[in-house]
Amino acid sequence: MTFEEYGRLIALGPPSVRFADELPERALLLRHDIDDRPKWIEPMARVEAEQGAVSTYCLQVRSRFYGLDDEADGAVRTLLECGHELGLHFDSSDMTSDDEVLEGVIRDVTLLESRYEAAVRVVSFHMPGVRPAGHLVLPAPLVNTYAPRFFGDIAYLSDSNQNWRGKDPEAELRAATRIQFLTHPTLWSGRPLRAILEEQAQRLCTTVDELATEDQKAVLAVQR
Numbered sequence: 001m002t003f004e005e006y007g008r009l010i011a012l013g014p015p016s017v018r019f020a021d022e023l024p025e026r027a028l029l030l031r032h033d034i035d036d037r038p039k040w041i042e043p044m045a046r047v048e049a050e051q052g053a054v055s056t057y058c059l060q061v062r063s064r065f066y067g068l069d070d071e072a073d074g075a076v077r078t079l080l081e082c083g084h085e086l087g088l089h090f091d092s093s094d095m096t097s098d099d100e101v102l103e104g105v106i107r108d109v110t111l112l113e114s115r116y117e118a119a120v121r122v123v124s125f126h127m128p129g130v131r132p133a134g135h136l137v138l139p140a141p142l143v144n145t146y147a148p149r150f151f152g153d154i155a156y157l158s159d160s161n162q163n164w165r166g167k168d169p170e171a172e173l174r175a176a177t178r179i180q181f182l183t184h185p186t187l188w189s190g191r192p193l194r195a196i197l198e199e200q201a202q203r204l205c206t207t208v209d210e211l212a213t214e215d216q217k218a219v220l221a222v223q224r
């Protein structure tokens, strides 16, 4: 999977809009969850900008895989220059109460906004299968990308671990009226999942076996 392929794919869908917009009849919501090095943001942001598409890049504030360092700062500057939006990607999987999640979200939104002097309105939750997030109502102007109006009421497509879960992305985008499309830039960097995980494992001084989630292991078993 390459950035060029991603560009061809999104060209098949409805016009892109922002999460905070009133959803028109036909709408493509492009969202990126950043779970790997921010350096992969730039090529994706440029491919989108070339098409006049707008998207939202959700960054984590406390990730095992990257920090808010010079690389992240440069990537955020580029995505904002390209006209895209900065969002928060939040890992609530080990939190027990919803209050704790809401407090954490507000704290991290504030941190992102002050570091990048940009408004943050979009919040996506990391691994919502582990801790459900769709019921969480965030204080305005924040929006939850797993709220029913973005997830459930409209179509949804995800590139999770380079596995389309039996869906044909081209057909989905062509047929969609309103659709949210989640992608992870690192997965489009022209490398199979194993190479991506090997690079991560080396960087974190660990093994692919320790690092990979069950879902990733299932993809590794079938991907060639």
Ligand SMILES: [Zn+2]
Pocket (backbone or CB within 6 Å): 033, 034, 035, 089, 125, 126, 127
């Ligand atoms: Zn994530």
